[in-house]
Every structure is written in C-alpha cells, then in structure tokens.
Amino acid sequence: MANSTPVISIDYMSINSSIHIPSQFDVTIADAGYIVINSLILITMQTGFALVNAGSVSVRNSVNFMMKNTVDTAIGGFAFWLFGFGLAYGRSKYTNMFVGLGDFFLDAATTDPLMGGVMTAFMYEISFSSSSTTIASGGMGERFNFQAYCFFAFFNSLIYAIAAGWVWRETGFLALLGATDIAGSGPVHMLGGVSSFAAAVFLGPRIGRFDRSHDHPPMNDATIAFLGLFILWWAWLAFNTASSYGLSRGRWVYTIRAAVMTLLGSMGGGVTACAFSIFDNKGKAIPFQIMNGVLASLVSVTGGCYLYQSWSAVLTGSIAAILCLLSMKLMNRLEIDDPLYACTVHGLGGAWGLISIGLFAVDPVPQSTTGGRSGLIMGGGFSLLQSQVYEVLTLLVWGLFATWALLWIINLFIRVRVTPEEELQGADLAEHDVDHAKNALEQLKPLWNREVELSDGLTYRLSKGIVHIRDTTSELYKGNINAVFSDGNIMPLEELRKNDPVNMNYSVN
Numbered sequence: 001m002a003n004s005t006p007v008i009s010i011d012y013m014s015i016n017s018s019i020h021i022p023s024q025f026d027v028t029i030a031d032a033g034y035i036v037i038n039s040l041i042l043i044t045m046q047t048g049f050a051l052v053n054a055g056s057v058s059v060r061n062s063v064n065f066m067m068k069n070t071v072d073t074a075i076g077g078f079a080f081w082l083f084g085f086g087l088a089y090g091r092s093k094y095t096n097m098f099v100g101l102g103d104f105f106l107d108a109a110t111t112d113p114l115m116g117g118v119m120t121a122f123m124y125e126i127s128f129s130s131s132s133t134t135i136a137s138g139g140m141g142e143r144f145n146f147q148a149y150c151f152f153a154f155f156n157s158l159i160y161a162i163a164a165g166w167v168w169r170e171t172g173f174l175a176l177l178g179a180t181d182i183a184g185s186g187p188v189h190m191l192g193g194v195s196s197f198a199a200a201v202f203l204g205p206r207i208g209r210f211d212r213s214h215d216h217p218p219m220n221d222a223t224i225a226f227l228g229l230f231i232l233w234w235a236w237l238a239f240n241t242a243s244s245y246g247l248s249r250g251r252w253v254y255t256i257r258a259a260v261m262t263l264l265g266s267m268g269g270g271v272t273a274c275a276f277s278i279f280d281n282k283g284k285a286i287p288f289q290i291m292n293g294v295l296a297s298l299v300s301v302t303g304g305c306y307l308y309q310s311w312s313a314v315l316t317g318s319i320a321a322i323l324c325l326l327s328m329k330l331m332n333r334l335e336i337d338d339p340l341y342a343c344t345v346h347g348l349g350g351a352w353g354l355i356s357i358g359l360f361a362v363d364p365v366p367q368s369t370t371g372g373r374s375g376l377i378m379g380g381g382f383s384l385l386q387s388q389v390y391e392v393l394t395l396l397v398w399g400l401f402a403t404w405a406l407l408w409i410i411n412l413f414i415r416v417r418v419t420p421e422e423e424l425q426g427a428d429l430a431e432h433d434v435d436h437a438k439n440a441l442e443q444l445k446p447l448w449n450r451e452v453e454l455s456d457g458l459t460y461r462l463s464k465g466i467v468h469i470r471d472t473t474s475e476l477y478k479g480n481i482n483a484v485f486s487d488g489n490i491m492p493l494e495e496l497r498k499n500d501p502v503n504m505n506y507s508v509n
Contacts, residue, residue, distance in 0.1 A: 022170055024089055024245075025117030031246025032120045034255075038242035042127035045235040046073055049134045051228025052295075053141070055221040056288065057339055060426025061142045062220055063434045068137050068149055072130045075150055076157040080129045081106055084161035085122050089169055097173040100165045124242065125164070128188050132160040135192025136403065138342030139200035143207075143423050146431045148414040152406065156195065159402045163187045163395060174394060178387035180361065180370050182258070183243035185303025185353035186391050193347020194399030196338055202407050203417050205337035207424065214332040222287045229291050236298050237262055240305040254364055258306040262298065265308070265317030269297020272321040280325075289325055292345050296324035299349035304357040307370065312360035312377075319356075320349045351392050358385030 027035065050069035054062040085106050092102030106122055108115040133156045140149070164187040166172040167179055181187070209217075219225055240262045244255040273293020277285045297317030301308065308316060327344040338344070361375040361384060374380030410416055417423075422430035429435050 021114065021117065022089070022091070024121045024168060025114045027117050027120055027246055028248045029116075031248050031251070032116055034247050035120050035124050035242050035245065038238040039123045039127060041235055041238035042124070042242070043073075044231060045127065045131055045239065046134065048228045048230075048232030048235060049131070051231065052225050052291070053134075053138065053228075053340060055223070055225025055228060056219050057141050058217070058426065059220045059436055060428050062428065063432055064146065064427035065137075065141065067146065067432060068153075069134055071150055071153045072133045072137070076130050076133045076153040077126050079154040079157040080126050080161065081122075084129055084157045085125065087158060087161040088125065088165040089121065095169075095171060097171055097176060098166070099162060100169055128164070128184055129157045129160050132184075132188045132192040132195075133157060135189065135342050135346045136195035136199060138340030138346075139196030139198070139338040140203060141339035142427065143203055143417050144199075145414060145416055145418050146427065148410050148416045151410050151414070152416075155406050156403075159195070159398075159406070160187060160191060163191050163398055166394065167391065174387075174391050177390050178371055178373070178383065179354075179391040180307075180357050180384065180387065181303045181354065181391065182305055182307070182369065183240045183302045185299060185350040185357075186395050188350075189299045189302060189346040190350030190354065190392070191395050191399045193343045193345065193350055194396055195403040196340075197336070197343035197347055198400050198403035199407060200336055200338040200343065202404060203337075205335060206339070207420060209337045210332075210335045214335070216288055216328075216332070219288055225291060226287065229294065232295070233266065233298070236266075236302075240302055244306060250366060254306040254367060261308045261310070261313040262301055262305050264310055264313040265301030265305075265320075266294055266298050268314035268317035269300070269321035270294045270317075272297075272318040273325065276322065276325050289328075292324055292328065292341055293321035296320040296345045296349035299346050300353035300356060303350070303353040304361050307357060307361035307364060307375075309360070309362060312356075316353070316356045316360065320352050323348050323352055351396075354388045354392050355385070358388035 046069050050066050053065040053069070057065060083104055086102055086104040087100050090100035090102035090104070094101040103118070106118070108118040112118065133153050136152075136156055137144075137149070144152075166174040167181050167187050169175060179186075237259050241255050241258045244251045244258055246252075247255060270290070270293065273290045274285060276293065277289040280286075280289070297320045300316050300320035301313055304316075324341070324344045327348050328341050331338060331341065331344060336343075357370075357375065359375045359377045361370055361373075361380070362378055363370055363372055363374045363380070370384060373384040376382060376385045407416055418427065418430065
C-alpha cells in the first residue's frame with residue numbers, strides 16, 4: 001500500500017526573501033554539513049580535557065576528573081537542551097538584549113523553515129557549553145564533592161548560555177556594543193577561567209598544598225596529560241575553523257585562514273613556553289609549564305582566529321604564554337590553589353585574546369565580523385578595542401558573581417567540599433570506590449602459591465604472606481611488592497621502618 005503521508009517540501013533558497021534569518025541559523029546545505037562534521041570533532045575536546053586533567057592531578061583523583069568530564073557532557077548537555085539553547089538563542093517575541101526566551105526543550109518542527117539552521121547551531125553550541133564547564137572544574141580539583149558537582153554542571157551550562165547570548169545573539173547587548181568574538185575566547189574560555197578562579201577561592205587550598213613549597217606538585221602522568229594536549233590541539237582546529245560558520249558566500253577563505261592563524265598562534269606560544277621554562281628552571285624544561293603555555297596561546301587566538309595577520313597571530317600566542325606562566329607563579333605566591341591553573345590558561349588567556357582583537361584585528365572584507373572595523377594598531381582607532389574591553393569587564397563580573405552565588409546556594413544543600421578524610425583518601429576511592437593500590441595488589445592473587453623460574457635460574461615460591469603496608473597518615477598503600485619475589489623471607493616490619501628514608505608510620509594489614 002502506498003504511503004499516504006504528505007511530503008512537505010521547503011524551498012530553503014527562497015527563505016532569505018521571506019523572513020529574517022538570525023546569523024547563527026543562516027547556513028546553506030554545504031555550511032551545515034561542514035559545521036556538523038566539525039561538531040563531531042569538537043566532542044573529542046572532552047577527551048583531551050579529561051586526559052590533561054587526569055594526568056595533571058594525583059593518581060587518587062584521576063578517575064574523579066574523568067567522571068566530571070562525563071558529567072559535563074551528560075548533565076551539562078541535558079541542561080543546555082532543556083533551557084540553555086533557549087536562553088542563548090530563543091526566538092520568541094519576549095527575547096531581549098539580556099536573555100533569550102523560547103526554543104526550550106529544543107525540537108524544531110519539521111515545518112519550521114529554519115529547522116536545519118537551528119539544529120546545526122545546537123549541535124555546534126552544545127560542545128562549547130560543556131567545554132566552558134570543564135574549564136571551570138579545574139579550580140575545584142581534588143576537593144569538590146561529586147554529587148554537588150552534578151548540580152554545578154547543570155546550572156553552569158545556563159550561566160554559559162546567558163553569556164553566549166550576550167555575545168553571539170544579534171540582539172545580545174554585547175553584540176549591540178560591537179564586541180567581536182569568533183570562536184569563544186570570552187564566553188567559553190574567559191568565563192570558564194573566571195569561574196575556576198571563583199571556585200578556587202571559595203573552596204580554599206587543598207590540605208597541605210602550600211605547607212612545604214609554592215611549586216606545583218608533580219604531575220600524576222605527564223604522558224597522559226600530553227596525549228590530552230595533542231587531542232585538544234587537533235580538536236581546536238575544528239573549534240576555530242568551523243566558527244567561520246561554513247564555506248559558502250566567501251566564508252571558505254576565512255575558514256582556511258582561521259586554521260593557519262590558530263596553528264601559528266599555538267606555535268608562537270609553544271616556542272615562548274619552551275624558552276621561558278628552560279630559562280626559569282636553569283636549563284630544564286618543565287612539562288606543566290610548556291603544556292599550559294601552548295594551551296594559553298590556543299585560547300588567545302580563538303576569539304579572533306581569522307582576523308590576525310601571521311605576525312600578530314604569533315605575537316598574540318607568545319604574549320598569552322608569557323602571561324600564563326607568570327600568573328601561575330603569582331597564583332602560587334598568593335596561595336590560590338587552582339590545580340590546573342585554568343584561571344590563568346583560560347581566564348587570562350581568554351581576556352588577552354579579546355583585547356588582542358581590539359589591537360590587531362583586520363577587517364575581514366566582505367564579512368561583517370567586526371562591523372567594518374580594524375584594531376587600534378592596524379589603524380582602526382579605539383572603537384573595536386573599546387567594545388572588547390566591554391566584553392572582558394562584563395564576563396569578569398558575571399563569572400565571579402554567578403559562580404560564587406551558585407556555589408553558595410549548592411553548599412546550603414550539599415557540602416561542596418569533601419571532608420578532610422575523603423580529601424586525603426582521594427575522591428577515586430571515597431566517591432567512586434576505585435582503590436588503585438588494592439587493585440594493583442589484587443592482580444597478584446592468581447600468582448600466589450605458584451613456583452616461578454626467574455632469569456637467574458632459581459625457582460621462587462610466591463607467598464600469600466605478602467606484607468601489605470599502608471601509610472597511616474594518608475591511608476595509601478605502600479605495598480611491599482618486592483617481597484613477592486623473595487625466597488620466602490618477608491622483610492620484618494622493624495626493618496622496613498629502619499630502612500624507610502622518609503620515616504613514615506606503618507601498620508601491617
């Protein structure tokens with residue numbers, strides 16, 4: 001039997017002449033295809049963030065950061081679908097310069113002539129939202145209650161959405177003031193970094209963080225962290241190039257330009273970070289400094305990615321790296337504990353990126369990105385720089401106030417900071433029942449009571465009587481693993497205490 005359902009035919013080519021199309025929904029078929037493909041790549045930024053975070057903190061909190069990244073996408077993304085997209089780009093008659101209204105519980109009707117554009121914008125924007133929340137989580141590392149974080153991820157998506165509407169909705173008040181931000185140096189990165197700073201101050205430092213030194217604690221796994229950096233580096237190209245918002249109507253040339261300038265900016269930051277680290281550490285290059293220098297440079301060129309010339313892209317990234325690395329030292333001196341330094345990488349890097357647009361931007365003819373203006377140094381006067389300062393100040397105030405208020409409200413119902421016992425134990429075990437040391441020792445169980453011939457030709461009997469050593473101060477296993485490959489003689493506890501160079505207190509399980 002033939003299908004009797006009527007087929008709705010929409011002439012998208014004639015839409016321009018019949019209705020006004022908001023810029024974020026104004027895409028052709030080719031544009032939509034390009035943006036959606038890059039949106040899929042953008043989702044991998046969460047993989048990069050998760051690996052950078054997990055590799056940079058202590059091993060006993062590495063899984064916790066992975067869990068938070070999952071929440072950022074799942075719960076934060078859910079909130080963005082429910083209310084966030086509408087607050088940013090809602091199309092109802094009640095939408096105003098401060099907040100969007102409409103398009104909540106987003107599901108554009110098939111008869112909506114802008115359905116394709118709306119769905120494309122949502123697919124692209126949802127990754128921006130989750131990235132901003134992930135950045136904010138950096139300042140909370142190793143001491144934030146996971147249940148409380150689930151609520152934070154939900155509501156922070158809405159904090160981001162309101163700011164995004166100010167900058168990118170045509171009727172947003174920052175857009176009306178002429179603020180220019182192509183790919184999110186402001187709403188994504190600066191706002192996330194400011195939120196990270198507010199959270200770090202609200203929570204206070206980790207226990208013992210500044211007792212012995214102001215230096216950054218050793219990274220848990222630098223290899224994992226740098227793998228995350230490389231994933232972010234790759235995804236960042238999608239982040240910035242897709243923000244030209246397509247390939248049609250001359251956009252393709254600025255899409256390619258965005259990719260080139262993003263790479264040049266990151267290279268400028270990378271070279272500067274390497275030189276700074278080697279000089280600062282008497283010939284040694286410190287991984288955490290170089291990684292953050294590169295990330296800060298990527299943040300800085302995001303807002304004006306196709307507005308720079310080659311030299312200004314390199315300079316912008318280089319200055320961002322210097323500002324980041326110097327401010328990391330300042331954070332340590334002030335004893336403000338942001339474990340990932342998200343407030344310097346993203347907050348300061350994003351703010352500088354917005355200002356650099358006002359200094360170095362070139363009017364991207366025939367695109368209307370800057371409203372026909374160039375930066376101060378490029379002969380355009382103060383107009384663009386003034387608009388950029390408005391955006392910086394607005395996001396600074398909004399990020400500090402909204403984050404502090406949100407944490408204060410959540411703390412009324414759920415303690416946002418874990419207990420001292422849970423913090424010393426580590427969130428992986430306290431909140432997720434992941435005991436790294438116990439799991440490592442459990443792997444030896446199948447070998448107990450077996451005879452093993454080693455390379456020296458002798459046969460050893462593995463003993464069940466392994467002495468499990470636990471540090472009673474931090475409740476972490478020390479594990480007498482070497483005793484497994486003894487000839488049956490387990491080292492006495494007294495001998496362990498005598499030979500222990502750090503004179504820890506031990507108990508035997």
